[in-house]
Amino acid sequence: MEDFVKELPVWVLWVAKVAIIFGGLVATAALMSLAERKVSAWMQYRHGPNRVGPFGLLQPLADGIKFIFKEELIPAGANKFLFRLAPALAAIPAMMTIAVIPIGTIQIGETKIPFSIAQVDLGIMYMLALGGLSVYGAILGGWASNSKYSLLGGLRASAQMISYELTLILSILVVVALSGSLDLGAIVEAQRVNGLWNVFTPFGALAFVLFTIASFAETNRHPFDFAECEPELVGGFHTEYSAMRFALFFLGEYCAMTVMACLNTTLFFGGPSVPFWANAPWYVGILAFLIKAGFFLFLFIWVRWTLPRFRFDQLMRLGWKVALPIALANLLVVGAWVAFSTKGS
């Protein structure tokens, strides 16, 4: 087995990893649409979808079939090219960011294969760069629809994403400062070596809270889902979308959620490391990663069905007047602490 893996051409491993991780991501996104409805139902004393397949597990498949067979409408006066481009722009960057997340290490015999598509030194930069692109999906979709609701939704989405991107980046920078690397693998490794997850350090804990809040805003999730605020904007930037194009926006949102959950795990919860079991086998590590990421995915849903939506001015005030100063101060203190403590040692 080990020899066989060693003799495999490198591209085969790559293709296998890409297939597994992308497939897993899309499957997770699909299952999330079911989980969202199930969890919300259970929180409201309901059953949730349970007609398609056992416990309704085939519901995403049924939804997919429905999406495929629905009529695709393009509104009159819409910019057809951008209208078609926008869903792809919303989905693709969200899916691409998963590439640098270190999910763990596969160990066959003595051969260790890192279980991530790419190990990039500037992993975080790559991630933030691609994450910044996803705002285009919302704003272009909103603008190209030739509808006032869509346009307002798109504007709100972009304003919100740009505002919270700052907090997000600043809280990530705290982790970077603590670990001294932009490589996600190195960040995980640092936590493992320290034996302390970043979330348990004082600065890390603050950064974690800010990061979580910002990640909700970045993914347009409750309580910050102003991009598709139904009572005011019908459906927000995707009001005019139907069928598979609408499904792509949906897919993008769930992929972004999944990636944010993975990133949260990686940055603050030690990635695949298992507490109090330093030499855990590799599959336990992957399992631990999946459990941690799964918890954060559940948190997304949990919060959605607990909190009401903010007002837009409250969102902006929270972003610019609360989260950003705290994040800045946190980074300053961390920077000073890292600078002086490393100098001292």
Next chain:
Amino acid sequence: MTKIQINGREVEADPKQPLIRACHDQGVDVPMYCYHPGLAPVGSCRICQVEVAAAPGQPSRVVAACRTPVSEGMVVSTDTPKAHDTRRECLEFLLKNHPLDCPICDKAGECDLQDYSFNEGQGKGRSSEPRRKLEKRKSLGDVIVLDEERCILCSRCVRFFTDVTKKAQLTVEGLGSRSVINTYMDKPLEGNYQGNLADICPVGALTSKKFRFQARVWNLSKTLSTCGECSRGCSISVEALRAKEVKRLRPRYNAAVNQWWMCDTGRHALAPLTRPLAPEGAVLGGRLRGAAVRGYNGLELADDVAALDLAADMLAAHPGAAVIVSPFATQEEAKAALALAQALKATPQFVSPAPNGLKDDLLHTGDPCPNRRGLVEQGFTALEPAAALAALAAAPAAVLAGERVLEFLGHEGLAKLPTKLRLVAFDVETSDIPALDVVFPVPTHVEKSGHWVNVDGHVGVLNVAVPPPSGVRRLDAQLAALAAKLAATPARS
């Protein structure tokens, strides 16, 4: 005239009429079962009892208003507790043996017993004895069924035959509680006026076989109209189920023409009024759905305007057309036909079928032309069907207009007409007449408004009782449209 006081009001009354009539003339409601204004009063039911004093201040007593003559200074009260009590007790006796048949009974809804029980009755009977068991379905001839249980022995029906037709056929048979209505020697009823029994019977004892269980009376729309059976033109009300299907024709009081009565032939002349429409897309086999013109495959449904154009063209191209209307044509239609005849320079004529031998002393004139007098007064010439057919055979073109005109001319005779004749017809239904080129649908006389003039010169009114089939326009409007089209068409000769 005599001065009397009814319910505290000084009124004048005819001393030759019974007191109940004086009350009714003053709009004071006095219930009645055995009394009928058209029959001799007998005072058998006692429901019409009112309190009467000979003069103001005199002691009063309760008397039957139908048998009490009006006398000077009489004080009548219909609304006193004493009068109500007497009537209530009287009703209790009448209801003692009357079965609780109202859900089944045809009279329910127009039943005097129901109405007065509701107004005056006490709601509950006190008798513990079982009701009489008698025959429920006794046939009295072809027209009437007797339900002996429901009968309250008012004897209106007996008196109808003695007083109105002057040929007694019914009698009250047996004594006391065993009394029933029966014919002499169990013979079936005869004569042309049996249907009136169902109308005058105050309860559901005598019902019409034709109408039995056909409809609930409150579902019938009632429209004032005139009977088209003979030239008498009896005033009738046309009663249609849910304002769609004519279910019965009933006489309506008209002192000058028919009093309260009508004959059975007129009463049962429902077939011409309820004939079904032709199948979808067909011309024959029922009432015309729309205008039809002769094509390669016989008569075919056509556009109204195109058919009118064609008719005008034909009549313009073949001068000397005859104009023959139906005896059912109303005054208004006759006027339009007259204008058309003038435009065509034709003599206005109408079909006058031979007397049908139903003439009697009471109402029926035997002449099946309801508007004969009106048509003659407007200048139409009566034409026997045979003579009319001969005239048609000689004419280059002809317009036949009016309800059932083809039927009165005779379909067989029409079928023998030469095909070179250009024939334009307006009728409810047509047969496959080779000479017929264009035919337009018309409403029946219960589907239009208009007037007929009867044999004595009385004007009878027609009203829309049921809507005509969609797309069927009034005949006078169609004739006027044809005349206008004709005036606009240049003569081609």
Next chain:
Amino acid sequence: MVVVQRKELTLAERLYLPEVLRGLSLTFRKFFEKPITRQYPEQPLPTDEVTRGQPRLVVKDDGNIACVSCGMCEIACPAYAITIDGGETDRMIEREPKKFEIDMLRCILCGFCEEACPKDAIFMSNELELADYTRAGLVYDIEKLKRPKSALQKRIDYVYRLNNRWRSKQ
């Protein structure tokens, strides 16, 4: 005039995060509670004689329909859902419906027909489900409305009990 006194928020409430956690704990507790939703086609709504479902016609034990087409329900129906055409029969009761149609799309299940019926011929059954592919299919004719008396017996008894209670109060 109503003056609404707004409660002064405490620091913890203004910080919001503790309140968020409180909310999250609440929803998490509810997460494990038993659903109260009824799984409809498998678990139909329990019905009893009080249920006022669709009207049905009683077929007497001798196999004849109890209706004599008196038209009382037709006239009582506030939605004009009932159409009856009567006809003659050879039975002791001389009249029976030749056509008895209830347009179930018009029927509002008010029960006036049941109340108006003098012959105990129409009762509100416990049948509630109503579906068809055409409108015409939902105009129920006499065959679709017929039910044996035994199937409606509970409702009949209930109506009698109800009426007797009213009578005793008068």
